[in-house]
Amino acid sequence: MSTLISHLQSIVGTPHVLTEGDLSAYEQDWRRRIHGKALAVVRPGSTEEVAQVVKACAAAGVSIVPQGGNTGMVEGSVPDESGQQVVLSLTRMNAVRKIDAANLTVTVEAGVVLQSLQQIAAEAGFLYPLSLAAEGSCTIGGNLGTNAGGTAVLRYGNTRELCLGLEVVTAQGEIWNGLSGLRKDNTGYDLRDLYIGSEGTLGVITAATLKLFPQPAAKLTAFAAVPSMEAAVELLGLAQRELSAGLTGFEVMNQFSLQLTDQHFPNLRIPFTADHPWCVLLENSDNESEAHARERFDHVMELALEQGLVLDAVIAESVAQSKNLWHIRESIPLAQAQEGLNIKHDISIPVSNIPRFVAETDALIAAATPGVRMVDFGHLGDGNLHYNVQAPLGDDGEAFLKREEKRINTIVYEQLMKHGGSISAEHGVGSLKVHSLPKYKSPVALQLMRQIKQALDPQGIMNPGRVLEA
Ligand code: FAD
Ligand code: MLT
Numbered sequence: 001m002s003t004l005i006s007h008l009q010s011i012v013g014t015p016h017v018l019t020e021g022d023l024s025a026y027e028q029d030w031r032r033r034i035h036g037k038a039l040a041v042v043r044p045g046s047t048e049e050v051a052q053v054v055k056a057c058a059a060a061g062v063s064i065v066p067q068g069g070n071t072g073m074v075e076g077s078v079p080d081e082s083g084q085q086v087v088l089s090l091t092r093m094n095a096v097r098k099i100d101a102a103n104l105t106v107t108v109e110a111g112v113v114l115q116s117l118q119q120i121a122a123e124a125g126f127l128y129p130l131s132l133a134a135e136g137s138c139t140i141g142g143n144l145g146t147n148a149g150g151t152a153v154l155r156y157g158n159t160r161e162l163c164l165g166l167e168v169v170t171a172q173g174e175i176w177n178g179l180s181g182l183r184k185d186n187t188g189y190d191l192r193d194l195y196i197g198s199e200g201t202l203g204v205i206t207a208a209t210l211k212l213f214p215q216p217a218a219k220l221t222a223f224a225a226v227p228s229m230e231a232a233v234e235l236l237g238l239a240q241r242e243l244s245a246g247l248t249g250f251e252v253m254n255q256f257s258l259q260l261t262d263q264h265f266p267n268l269r270i271p272f273t274a275d276h277p278w279c280v281l282l283e284n285s286d287n288e289s290e291a292h293a294r295e296r297f298d299h300v301m302e303l304a305l306e307q308g309l310v311l312d313a314v315i316a317e318s319v320a321q322s323k324n325l326w327h328i329r330e331s332i333p334l335a336q337a338q339e340g341l342n343i344k345h346d347i348s349i350p351v352s353n354i355p356r357f358v359a360e361t362d363a364l365i366a367a368a369t370p371g372v373r374m375v376d377f378g379h380l381g382d383g384n385l386h387y388n389v390q391a392p393l394g395d396d397g398e399a400f401l402k403r404e405e406k407r408i409n410t411i412v413y414e415q416l417m418k419h420g421g422s423i424s425a426e427h428g429v430g431s432l433k434v435h436s437l438p439k440y441k442s443p444v445a446l447q448l449m450r451q452i453k454q455a456l457d458p459q460g461i462m463n464p465g466r467v468l469e470a
């Protein structure tokens, strides 16, 4: 192995091959559930270096775990415990290669942090709409690797819909330059879409050409208390009819998720948390003006109040207040992490089935494990809930997970199958759900996935044991 390490040092430079010291930022996942051990953390500075690193690892039979900001939620971006895997960190590759204003595209390297791209796009007068609470540290490569969703999918789609072209280093160390800015290109199989969402198991994404959008003239948020999940779903329909494409966000939060956030972040000033079972956050992006956005929102809220869909509501008075309302929503995962380990479910269900799913599954879980605390929140507009189960008060999170995770997962996953849902909406499979997938995905689809893996990574060196069982 020392030969491989010196070879890697000769490719990327000795300071960029880390083998000792505190490597926990690379070896431990964001939720601190997995503590792996890397043979080395390698930080290439160019696509050519990535290609050489992959070739060197392939020749030595050493597997590679691509990594961006390491904010992934499914234990897919850290090495296993063997001490035999190379973590390939893309964070040094953070150049913006080109903005094409007329084509409404930007080409960036994989290590660009999402928030930097949002800022760069805004400075050029455009919007890059992907937005999620980890945007200060997650990278474009990680967003593409997981096909990240976030809070603007309702209007702009998942990362897949935002990507026009990719540059990839294959598992054999070849460079595929597919950095097309074309919106139409029907020249055969869509390789781009194979790599997006493949979680580092097929190759390394080194750069991407992404869509830009015109900035809306104004963005306004409203925060509303609703009497039930049924009302939240009806409100979504009403807002979609009234605001059409102006509705760019629709998030839901249950009472306990907001109480937990209030407890851990008391400065957030959360409106009316105490008395209502659910709250929703709506975002209206308007192409005319803030006044027009407010007028439209007032109209929606008046109708909703009349129909009993909303019990109380605030419409942000300023950009700062809008940001604060978003900040409340985005602080929920952080509050939950502070509260201790929980059983996480990132699930999707047709919106029409969500009220029944939640009512039935809440009851089944409460009967199976009395005292658990449900932290339910998420992207209701996309049919995506973070349906999380926190240990009963006073129970140790780790012990609770050991005891109950399998049983609760089975309840939730069976319910998802009954209601036409998916066990992973936006976070991916990683190693967290790799053993559940065969039970809940079509055998034909799984067989096709295995054949794709075999064709693109015959040596099995790309993030083995993630997405598909090794
Ligand atoms: P990493 O965690 O480093 O990697 C994630 C996966 O992608 C791994 O399998 C890795 O091997 C692979 N990968 C990374 N870089 C590359 C590359 N260059 N080429 C090929 N494969 C690669 N996700 C959502 O979808 N929506 C949300 O709303 C959301 N909110 C979040 C909020 C918080 C507070 C946190 C901590 C996470 C959240 N996530 C969310 C999950 C996570 O942030 C996203 O999945 C993000 O896109 C991961 O980016 P990353 O750079 O951190 O990737
Ligand atoms: C979110 O929507 O905040 C995330 O996907 C993070 C989470 O599920 O905790």
Ligand code: ZN
Pocket (backbone or CB within 6 Å): 150, 378, 379, 386, 426
């Ligand atoms: Zn989410």
